[in-house]
Amino acid sequence: MSAAPRRTRPNYDVYLRQTPGQTLGPFFHQGLLRTKAVFQVPGLCRDDADVFHHQLAKPDTFGERIAIEGVVSDGLGQPIPDALLEIWQANAYGRYHHPLDTSGREIDPAFDGYGRAATDARGAYSFVSVKPGPVGGPGGSVQAPHINLVLGARGMTRHAFTRIYFEGDAQHERDAVLALVPEARRATLLARPSGQRDGATLYRFDIRVQGEQETVFFAI
């Protein structure tokens, strides 16, 4: 038996044990991204209708348009061409499209807040969305605008969680999650404005899975 430290056993009447995670592997595109580019079957590719898409902002979505792009790289500085990124974010008013968000902020029927993108041969990805508003945090605090990101890849035994914050936001000083991150590593969580494109503010957010300037990941 492993001697690894364990969390406290939950006090459940029935206690099942968690199913282990396993890597996405390199061939996830066929199951997780039914775009025309990877899935040449008209009946099953849903470029327009599917929610599994890098394009979160619809024409009538409220808020400031943003495009986030970057490169995912490994411990040797090499791009990772078989990574999957998934994002989950609040709408521009700061409300999650979810029944547990009872903040009373406005719901945007034209925004779900979930997106999915794979990296290309250069390790690059992009999302088009709106800038999220601030959402509630622990103890009545407010969290600075952020996008939650799950990263998986061939070679990653399981996914990793991180967050994208927006450089220069004064609310970062009061953000309870950022406060837990050593100052020297916080920059790895900041998307930097890098111009405009098609009416959207362009942000750069690279992810380094390992090594120098390694992106901060969270245990949630």
Next chain:
Amino acid sequence: MSKLSRFQALDAEAHPPYASPRYVSSVFRSPHEAPIPIRQTLSELTGPSFGPSLVRPEDVDLTTNAGTGSPAIGERIIVSGRVLEEDGRPLPNTLLEIWQCNAAGRYNHASDVHDAPLDPNFLGAGRVLTDADGCYRFTTIRPGAYPWRNHYNAWRPAHIHFSLFGPAYASRLVTQMYFPGDPLLELDGIFMSVTNAEARQRLVARFDHATSRPHYALGYRWDIVLRGREETPLEGP
């Protein structure tokens, strides 16, 4: 469902460490720094919900969903099970996305260069939603084993990939289901990335005679357990 309950911590014995030397690709793709623990907030306790509109009837039968009118080649099987939280609570309306190679061990994917035949009648992708009791069921063909470059003469045991979110962002799980009695399991760097032997067995389906359909397909059962909740609900978000 109006209470915000945090999820139990990830079970460190169940989930593989990022750095897993027997899975060679993990060497440079594993973070060196430990993930920073945070208290779950609204951001982690909410998550995308995927409704019935995402699943079409043909999605649950991978032997025919290529839509060619001819069935996929291979041993037809039915895979069923339940999606549950750790306290045994079933998770209804949960989307499972599945993908796999064909009976010859070849993926319908441009990057798969294994010299095994493609099956024009098999896509290797499907979707299924759990019902009110957390049950799922789909039909497919038994995937083949295939070689990979992890080490000399390395072969992946037959497996089906599963992806699900469960109720929240925090409960995201991507995993693989294996078949009982496969001699390749103990030689596999990915299966063995789970360090705890008992936990590894949770990745192995069991043959189930009751799931089998006479004159049609053998059945396998595989339950998936996601993180349970803490007993005490949060005070507001």
